[in-house]
Amino acid sequence: MEAEVVAIGTELLLGFVVNSDTAFLGRVLAGLGIGCTRQVTVGDNRRRLAEAIRAALSRADLVITCGGLGPTVDDVTLETIAEVTGRRLILNREVLRRIKARFARLKIRMPKSNVRQAMIPEGAIVLPNEIGTAPGFLIKLEGGQTPWGLTPSGFRLLAALPGPPAELMPMVKERLVPLLKRRASGTIILSKTLKLTGLTESEVDAKVRDLLALTGSVTVGIYAHPAQVDLRVTAKASNSAQAKRLIQRIEGKIRRRLKRLIFGADEETLEGTVGALLKKKRLTLAAAESITGGLLQHRITEVPGSSAYFLGGVVAYANALKVSPLGVEGSLLRRHGAVSPQAAKAMAAGIRRLTGSDLGISLTGIAGPTVASAKGGLTTALGPGSTRPKPVGLVYIGFSSPERIEVHRHCFSGSRSAVKFKASQAALDLIRRYLS
Amino acid sequence: MEAEVVAIGTELLLGFVVNSDTAFLGRVLAGLGIGCTRQVTVGDNRRRLAEAIRAALSRADLVITCGGLGPTVDDVTLETIAEVTGRRLILNREVLRRIKARFARLKIRMPKSNVRQAMIPEGAIVLPNEIGTAPGFLIKLEGGQTPWGLTPSGFRLLAALPGPPAELMPMVKERLVPLLKRRASGTIILSKTLKLTGLTESEVDAKVRDLLALTGSVTVGIYAHPAQVDLRVTAKASNSAQAKRLIQRIEGKIRRRLKRLIFGADEETLEGTVGALLKKKRLTLAAAESITGGLLQHRITEVPGSSAYFLGGVVAYANALKVSPLGVEGSLLRRHGAVSPQAAKAMAAGIRRLTGSDLGISLTGIAGPTVASAKGGLTTALGPGSTRPKPVGLVYIGFSSPERIEVHRHCFSGSRSAVKFKASQAALDLIRRYLS
Numbered sequence: 001m002e003a004e005v006v007a008i009g010t011e012l013l014l015g016f017v018v019n020s021d022t023a024f025l026g027r028v029l030a031g032l033g034i035g036c037t038r039q040v041t042v043g044d045n046r047r048r049l050a051e052a053i054r055a056a057l058s059r060a061d062l063v064i065t066c067g068g069l070g071p072t073v074d075d076v077t078l079e080t081i082a083e084v085t086g087r088r089l090i091l092n093r094e095v096l097r098r099i100k101a102r103f104a105r106l107k108i109r110m111p112k113s114n115v116r117q118a119m120i121p122e123g124a125i126v127l128p129n130e131i132g133t134a135p136g137f138l139i140k141l142e143g144g145q146t147p148w149g150l151t152p153s154g155f156r157l158l159a160a161l162p163g164p165p166a167e168l169m170p171m172v173k174e175r176l177v178p179l180l181k182r183r184a185s186g187t188i189i190l191s192k193t194l195k196l197t198g199l200t201e202s203e204v205d206a207k208v209r210d211l212l213a214l215t216g217s218v219t220v221g222i223y224a225h226p227a228q229v230d231l232r233v234t235a236k237a238s239n240s241a242q243a244k245r246l247i248q249r250i251e252g253k254i255r256r257r258l259k260r261l262i263f264g265a266d267e268e269t270l271e272g273t274v275g276a277l278l279k280k281k282r283l284t285l286a287a288a289e290s291i292t293g294g295l296l297q298h299r300i301t302e303v304p305g306s307s308a309y310f311l312g313g314v315v316a317y318a319n320a321l322k323v324s325p326l327g328v329e330g331s332l333l334r335r336h337g338a339v340s341p342q343a344a345k346a347m348a349a350g351i352r353r354l355t356g357s358d359l360g361i362s363l364t365g366i367a368g369p370t371v372a373s374a375k376g377g378l379t380t381a382l383g384p385g386s387t388r389p390k391p392v393g394l395v396y397i398g399f400s401s402p403e404r405i406e407v408h409r410h411c412f413s414g415s416r417s418a419v420k421f422k423a424s425q426a427a428l429d430l431i432r433r434y435l436s
Numbered sequence: 437m438e439a440e441v442v443a444i445g446t447e448l449l450l451g452f453v454v455n456s457d458t459a460f461l462g463r464v465l466a467g468l469g470i471g472c473t474r475q476v477t478v479g480d481n482r483r484r485l486a487e488a489i490r491a492a493l494s495r496a497d498l499v500i501t502c503g504g505l506g507p508t509v510d511d512v513t514l515e516t517i518a519e520v521t522g523r524r525l526i527l528n529r530e531v532l533r534r535i536k537a538r539f540a541r542l543k544i545r546m547p548k549s550n551v552r553q554a555m556i557p558e559g560a561i562v563l564p565n566e567i568g569t570a571p572g573f574l575i576k577l578e579g580g581q582t583p584w585g586l587t588p589s590g591f592r593l594l595a596a597l598p599g600p601p602a603e604l605m606p607m608v609k610e611r612l613v614p615l616l617k618r619r620a621s622g623t624i625i626l627s628k629t630l631k632l633t634g635l636t637e638s639e640v641d642a643k644v645r646d647l648l649a650l651t652g653s654v655t656v657g658i659y660a661h662p663a664q665v666d667l668r669v670t671a672k673a674s675n676s677a678q679a680k681r682l683i684q685r686i687e688g689k690i691r692r693r694l695k696r697l698i699f700g701a702d703e704e705t706l707e708g709t710v711g712a713l714l715k716k717k718r719l720t721l722a723a724a725e726s727i728t729g730g731l732l733q734h735r736i737t738e739v740p741g742s743s744a745y746f747l748g749g750v751v752a753y754a755n756a757l758k759v760s761p762l763g764v765e766g767s768l769l770r771r772h773g774a775v776s777p778q779a780a781k782a783m784a785a786g787i788r789r790l791t792g793s794d795l796g797i798s799l800t801g802i803a804g805p806t807v808a809s810a811k812g813g814l815t816t817a818l819g820p821g822s823t824r825p826k827p828v829g830l831v832y833i834g835f836s837s838p839e840r841i842e843v844h845r846h847c848f849s850g851s852r853s854a855v856k857f858k859a860s861q862a863a864l865d866l867i868r869r870y871l872s
Contacts (some may be wrong), residue, residue, distance in 0.1 A: 013472045014625065015462030016668070018454060022477070026451030036449045037484065039477040041458070048473065189450065232452070287751070293737025294730030297751045301729025304805055304852055312757045315723070315733045317748035321791060325750075325761035355757060369740055416740055 001034045001183065001276055004056040008068035010043040021161075028172055030189035032180055034062060044068060049080045053158070056257055057084070057141070061161050062180070067163030069134035071113040075164060077160055085139055086159065087121035092135075095126060099133050127159070127175040132167040136160055157183070190243040191234040194254055196261045197227055197270060197429050204229045207257050211250060213290060215318055218246040220254070227425035263432055270428045271299045277435035278309035278359075280385075285359035285431065287313035288326055288347040291365035291395055292340065296424040311355045316347065322373060326350035339364050340419040341396050341407040348398030349405055359434070360400065361427050365395030367416045395423045399430050437470045437619065440492040443597060444504035444513055457502040457597075457604050464608055466625040468616055470498060480510045481813065482519075489520050489594070493577070497592055497614070502597030505570035507549040513596055514555060523557035523576055528571075531562060535569050563595070563611040568603040572596055574615060593619070626679040627670040629692055632697045633663055633706060633865050640665045643693050647686060654682040656690070662854050663861035664706075695806040706864045707735045713871035714745035714795075722793035723749035724762055724783040725772065727801035727831055732860040738855055747791045752783065762786035765846065775800050777832050777843040784834030785841055794838065794869070797863050801831030803852045831859045835866050 005025050012016045029036045037060065042048045049068070056063040068077030082089050096118035103110040108266045120126055127136035136149045141156040161168045195202060201224040205212065208231065211324060212221045219236060223230040231254055235246035255262060264273050279284055287297050293314045300306055316328055319338050322328040328346040336342040347362035369392065393412040398405065408430065412422040441461050458475045465472045473496065478484045485504070492499040496685055504513030518525050532554035539546040551568045556562055563572035577592040595606045595612060629729040632640060637660040641648065644667065647656045653673060659666040671682035691698060700709050714721055723733050730751045736742055750762055756772050758764040764782040780800050788796035802844045805828065829848040834841065844866065848858040 012459070013475065014466050015459035015461050015464075015628075018456050018459045020454050023448070023451035023454045026449050028451075032449050037479065038488075039449065041475040043473065052474075062828060098559045126787040191452070289730070292734070293742075294725070294733030294749075294751065295737075297730030297753075298728070298856075301731075301751075301753065302856070303801075306729075307753055310753055312726075312751040312753035313730075314750055314761075315730065315737075317733075317737065317743055317746055318791070321748045325790065354761065355754070367737075417738060420734075422739070
């Protein structure tokens with residue numbers, strides 16, 4: 001089975017909205033073994049949409065439209081599909097009941113225009129919308145039935161879905177996929193992503209170069225992100241179990257070479273991995289952040305249940321907060337500067353002392369884009385007796401555990417946001433390596 | 437002039453990458469007065485790509501391809517364009533010199549395959565790539581010159597751009613736009629987005645309903661985001677100055693109605709607006725976060741120069757940190773619970789006292805997805821003598837200034853991340869309203 005996706009929306013053509021629906025559909029179709037060969041976007045224009053749907057139906061067995069099912073005159077998908085397939089639009093009482101119930105629940109009077117959303121092409125299977133008002137639908141087109149004279153060998157499927165991702169995604173997962181599964185019979189494409197941090201793309205490349213050169217039923221791709229490198233193993237097979245076996249074999253090889261460097265797979269996050277390890281070892285953590293300004297603690301607390309192991313911490317942006325409550329000595333800051341291994345060490349020790357946590361992490365550095373001026377003893381980023389500013393991107397990370405205190409020096413490149421993110425990533429990975 | 441965009445990449449069809457290039461190009465073309473009528477994505481497949489480029493050239497004056505210019509055999513754009521346009525590929529010595537210089541700078545030996553990237557269709561204008569190796573190019577196709585028998589009235593332009601957004605974006609801005617400007621002569625589409633927070637979409641809608649109904653040369657659209665509503669004014673005119681005047685008139689009307697509710701426009705952020713106001717008034721700020729876990733301080737410190745007004749704060753995730761260093765009385769927490777207006781008030785006062793800041797902000801609440809259990813006096817989210825848990829999404833925000841302390845109660849919906857973000861948004865807006 002081959003598919004084409006037709007997205008509808010002038011907003012998409014004008015670039016006001018980035019189209020995430022087609023990427024989502026691409027992943028879902030690949031997982032079903034349905035190859036997607038083309039994605040087309042047209043505006044809210046009946047003539048162009050009809051042309052696009054006709055062309056897609058002349059090439060593919062499955063055509064999926066996204067968008068244009070709203071209640072306003074701009075929304076032309078329903079009428080266009082009726083025209084292209086030669087089907088009448090019929091009021092579906094069950095759909096109308098659902099739409100009315102939805103408005104009643106929200107205590108809003110249903111505008112007349114919404115009745116239109118209960119019109120469904122004759123013979124179509126309704127795909128109920130649990131989030132919004134517009135239902136989707138699926139039409140089976142028999143050979144010869146299409147009015148433009150085509151006589152397809154077997155049948156073609158035309159699915160119409162609403163545009164908002166929050167409505168489209170559950171409809172695809174819960175309604176469309178079960179219907180397509182019965183008909184799909186092509187090559188399954190599955191993939192698994194292994195995530196690493198702490199190495200550059202070239203360093204990872206050097207370790208798995210032979211695997212990156214694989215061609216055939218299983219391939220490996222390398223993808224660099226800020227402070228993260230992904231290895232994606234993709235397998236093609238005639239069924240899902242076989243694809244999973246192919247992936248497992250290569251995943252095993254990668255894991256044997258990269259070992260502890262891999263922090264997670266697919267949807268797993270570094271902060272989630274750290275959280276799971278802390279929970280398992282029944283250890284608590286606290287943080288003293290300067291350069292990252294709260295980002296590290298924000299990431300840690302994105303994990304549900306993080307209050308079980310994360311006590312909190314201090315964002316010591318001004319140096320006075322490094323002195324109190326963190327307990328870093330003013331003389332140390334004057335002698336070495338706030339961006340120094342000495343300050344990082346004292347901050348990591350200080351946050352453990354203040355909170356009574358098992359582990360303490362600290363970050364101090366220069367996020368940029370400009371280096372703070374040299375005025376005033378405590379507020380300078382300059383070293384002692386030096387007029388040479390420390391470079392933007394310089395970060396010291398301190399880590400304090402019951403066994404030891406260590407300090408790591410990094411020099412990160414990129415924007416202010418990038419430096420903050422990379423520093424938080426390095427701090428999380430330092431904790432992860434200690435725990436695993 | 438009418439344009440079509442052809443994106444190339446099996447990665448896009450499989451949904452491994454979300455295509456942001458076409459949205460970017462859509463915005464750029466709209467700003468030049470060039471209507472984009474269709475976007476097509478095909479895989480790394482010569483036959484399908486040739487078909488897509490031919491079809492696009494048969495409809496549009498300007499066809500832009502993105503992607504497939506890399507050095508590997510998967511990258512088929514160069515050969516396909518040569519085939520479709522009937523142009524020979526010629527080695528461009530200047531391009532080769534640049535590619536070699538780039539590898540020399542990176543101290544890497546240039547792989548042989550990269551020589552291919554210096555091949556350019558005969559007669560094409562080179563669009564240098566300042567970021568990566570693959571240059572883009574622009575071909576002017578005269579009438580009758582195309583080998584598939586079309587005789588266009590005047591000429592057609594075919595531009596080929598690299599796929600990575602970091603390479604495509606500067607190439608478009610610095611190289612392609614100046615070349616297109618001379619030829620563009622259609623309707624300019626410009627837009628300006630006004631941003632609000634603190635009102636729901638329906639509340640904003642009720643205030644500008646007449647403007648949302650505008651049709652013609654200037655229109656207003658409403659777009660809801662988490663804890664933010666955008667009003668986008670879009671104008672069509674024959675030149676940029678006229679479009680700007682049209683926008684200004686409607687912007688004035690909107691501003692007169694919504695006044696202080698608007699926190700910024702276009703690329704401005706709420707944290708940036710708050711920062712500018714603090715700087716202007718020479719006031720300092722500190723934060724005591726519980727529920728938001730550092731997100732508020734992270735957002736504040738995303739703004740360059742924030743160290744001038746932001747002192748830092750405490751992430752008091754565990755209640756012990758609310759007691760010390762924040763100075764909230766243990767008896768208060770036992771009596772009212774940590775999620776209470778009393779706790780928010782004491783935290784806002786405490787962070788001002790601890791840091792000596794002019795303004796103090798505090799947040800306490802329940803982020804979810806589950807409510808903390810009721811065990812243990814200080815760690816419970818339950819109220820005194822109550823076994824009824826407080827609901828997920830309940831947030832108290834405290835604000836302390838030299839004049840007063842106030843507490844605001846909110847109940848936010850959504851995921852853990854959504855609740856955290858909405859709470860940080862409400863806190864920033866509270867500070868903004870005080871300052872403006």
